[in-house]
Amino acid sequence: MGKKSKFFRAFVEGQTISDNRTVTAEMIDDIVATFNTESYTPRINVEHISGYSPEPPFNGYGDVTAVKAQTDTITIDGKPQQRRALYAQVDANDQLVTLSERNQKPFPSVELTPNYAGTGKFGLIGLAFTDTPASIATQRLNFSRVNGNVIATADDRAALEFEAGPADANGIAAAVVQGLTGFFSKFKPEGQPAPKKDEQQLPANDNVFDPAAFATAIGGIVAAAIKPVVDAQTQHASDFTALRAKLESTDANQGFSRPPATGGSIDPKLATDC
Template identity: 35%
Template sequence: MASKSKKRSEFFRVAVEGATTDGRVIERQQITEIAETYDPQVYGARIWLEHFRSTLPDSPFRAYGDVLAVKAEEVEIAGKKKLALFAQVEPTDDLVDMVNVRKQKVFTSIEISPEFADSGKAYLFGLAVTDSPASLGTSMLAFSAQHPENSPLKDRKQAPENLFTEATETVIKFTAEDEPEARPGPVAALLSTLGLGKKAAPVPAKEDPEFNVAEFAAQLLGAVGEQDAVMAKLGQDNRALREQVQALSTQVAGLRKRLDETPQAFTQRPVVPGGKDVDAANITDC
């Protein structure tokens, strides 16, 4: 069976121009720059719980996946068109469980570097998820902006100049995984084991149809009929071969009889020349 590929999400909205942050506003140009500059090979943004970053694999604040790609698209909000940032992620099983199994509401917030690596352009540094929007809501961001020295968010940033966006509710849908290789059903598998019949259409692994006796009997009889035809053809070929061998045997027997009847000391009598000058020694005594 083929190995399953990793899950990927559909693109979902993570930020919109004009959204409030810690005293700043996301500009349209910043979203455009993030969509242009983001490259996981240069710096891959990971998914964190409320922007906390732990290096311990069993910590609740471990990474929950990676951002694979981003794109900018216009959306209409309250009758106004705004530029939004959409992200595609590769989640861990924990994030899938949060979204698909526990059915929790997921709110997202992004960390933006206004000027990444002296490029002068904005870059996506991280994506946070939470089921508690107040933790990254407008009140928390406003407090952090008014009291930066006491901000509970300052230690979560990768750089002091980075900014967090307000957490907004998001709908994340994961694309279906690759289907496993199809395997034959019970009837086809049995026929294949017996070396009979044609290859049956593969049945997906997730399906397990009940054994159908009538179907099996019909396929088995058809396969036996095919085998009978093959055996009949082989019989005809064998008869023709036997006739050829018999003819060759008859010819060999005739040659052997002639050889057996020929005397072993037999020599051919020399030719006697004729004429008046023949030597008397060569005259035949008749």
């Protein structure tokens, strides 16, 4: 299971930057109309190269799970313009997250077919991440890790912002308190009618149900119960980060009596058609 992203802008109406093609609003709406992961799931690659091997770097980096279209204000030549935009949501694997952390291949670039399944409409068949997107105004991929959790920064570059991950013990307890308070408040009387003349009012007692107090008590119990788990998860993430830093700084050739073989040469005539 990968890291599910929030929607990010991957394709914008207008003239492309690299080859002067024209992207129309109809093309974007076609992509949304034809998209269905039960029929076809577009895969993610790097630089539009889909290798035959399951090994990096030209293997799969995740799936496109959803698309939507909306009209955005895009500034071109200093002037704001209304442009139709395609947004995508992806299920990214660890390779894609690591790629972003190293600030490599940060921009999305869509792969289309003009006659999706014989419909005569444009359809999305893949998504690449590249240094040179053809479309204007794509949003930059920007992941980061905090305490072992993958999150997105809050600036405008954050194209792939992950949905909320596991909260800490106090956060979970607060959510429990809020939910229980709202639920039990439905059963609390809004108020007692004023006593009639000569009618004796019942004294207050300790048996009156207080939803807020009950919810707070339950929240404290939940926080105490899950704290060891949260603390252990945080410690494991810290240990993993330290181990990875140590391995990355270790000489790969240490302990070899001779340098590793470099392998054969590659025929310079071979090239990949992107």
